[in-house]
Amino acid sequence: MAFGTFTPVVWNPDEEARKICAEAVAKAFYGVPPARLEMVVSQGPAAKVLVEESRSAHMVVGGSRGHDGFEGQLLGAVSATVAEHAKCPVLVAHGSDLPAGISIAPGQASVEGGGKAGPAMPSPDRVVVGYDGSAEAALAVRWAARHAKFLDCELQVVHCSLWPLLTSDLGPVKGIEGSGLQHQAQAILDEGKAEALSVAPRVRIRSSLLYGLPAGHLRRIAEDARMLVLGSRGIGGFMGLLVGSVSLELAATASCPVAVIRFDKNPEGRIVVGIDSSGSAGVLSIACAMASATGADLMIIHVIRSHDRTAHEAGGGQGAARRLLLTAAHDASGLASDVPISQHVAQDTSVPRALLNAARGAALIVVGSKGRGLLRGAIGSNAHAVLHHATAPVLISRQLEPGGTAGNVAT
Incomplete structure (x- = not known):
């Protein structure tokens, strides 16, 4: 066994990192870095x-x-x-x-309907809709296009392609025109624009082709939008699953109101909005804006739980509900003076069931979601049930804590 002198090597991670940065800068700028360069x-x-x-x-x-x-x-x-x-x-x-x-x-965008192509920044005064080529998404795009026209704002159609996450071979097959995954993604986006123009030929359309998971992109791109519109399920959704995971996630996390479209059987029907004991001012304001824009009647409903002991107390129950609805109707008249407004008190052990029964034949159901369930980022149980069982489009507005913003649909 032989012993030699051991010389410890001291590794300095900070120094090593700076060396890596310097080598990268030298390669990128051929040894002559620009004056305004910061290495961190x-x-x-x-x-x-x-x-x-x-x-x-x-x-x-x-x-x-x-x-x-x-x-x-x-x-x-x-x-x-x-x-x-x-x-x-x-x-x-x-x-x-x-x-x-x-x-x-966001950035790969073009504007149709008289606008110029280019990566211009989107206007906050817009409706954003996701499109993936499914029948559910096509229904959502048509609904979004009509309501963008009613609201007199721009429509932004977004397609998120997952292929670049799975393969680098996006180009066309040699000798086959119109082939390739990149071309397919653009074709799906163009199909979404065509769906929109089929029902609203004069609506201003911006299109965005993005790469990656749809929930994150749609949440970010719709951050300051009037409304985000989604189909109930996309391609690849499980049969029998009424509302897909992307729609549920965005209904719970998007900063703007989210419309989930599973059916659109009564476009000429009334708009039904459910309010809780707080008066749900933000939700009511959104419902008024939609009713005013579309010319629909507005029904305001409050549900008393049958098993709630206050429902049977003197001065409570029906009386309190009627006073709440009178106040809400007065506020709604101020927000939408041209809209016929009705009130309805329902009593049931289930809030969603009462709301859905009252909303039969409606064009739109508007509900709030405080999302105070067990899971962070999940919508409340009432909104969740309405989403899964409604036979009309559902517009969800998150009721944020004080200091937050409830939604962007304005009158």
Whole structure:
């Protein structure tokens, strides 16, 4: 056994990181970096750090996969996470076959109906609708187009393609015109625009082709929109599942009102809005705006639970409900003076059942969701039940805590 001198090696992660940055800058700018260049070394999970930096950035740019990425997987875990949660556009570059990169964020947009093509910033005065080629999504697009026309605002049709998350082979098959996954995604988007124009030929349409999971993109792109419209289920939804996971997630997490379209049997019917004991001012305001825009009658309903002991107390129950509805009707008249308004008190052990019974033949059901269930990011049980059993479109407005914003549909 022989012994030699041992010289410890001291590894400095900060120094190593700066060396990596310097090498990258040298390669990118051929050794002559621009005057305005800042190199920052951060500690922590890469995706978390990049998402935090995106709050004040114009764009985040990254490679599709880093070290230890699986062969054949187009987007690595970091790229996919940043694309899903970043607060600004994200550009993911994937090899030399896609020199322009893959846009994973809002920006690939064009305007139809007299507008110019280009990546102009979308107007807040718009209705956003998701389209994936399914029959449910087509119904949602037609509903959204009609209501964008009623509200006199722009319609933004969004298609999210999942293919770039699964493969890098997006181009056409050699010798076959119109082939390839990229072409297919654009064709689906064009189909969505055609559905919209078939019912509202004069509506202003903006289209966006995005890559990645739809829930995150739609939530972000509709952040300041008037309304987000979704089909009840998309392609790949389980048979018998009445409302898909994307629709449920966005109904619970979107910052604007969310309309879920499963049926549209009575477009000329009335609008029914359910209010709770607080008066549901935000929900009532949205219902008034929709009734005024569409010319529909408005029914305001309040449900008394039969097993609630206050329903049988003197001065409570029916009397309190009628006073609540009188106040709500007065407020609604101020918001929509041209709308015929009726009131209805229902008594049932189930709030959703009473609301659905009163809403038979309605064009739209408007409900609030406080989402105070066991799961964070889930809608309340009443709104959940209405979504699953309604035979009319359902518009959900989250009733946020004080300091939040309840919705963007304005009168």
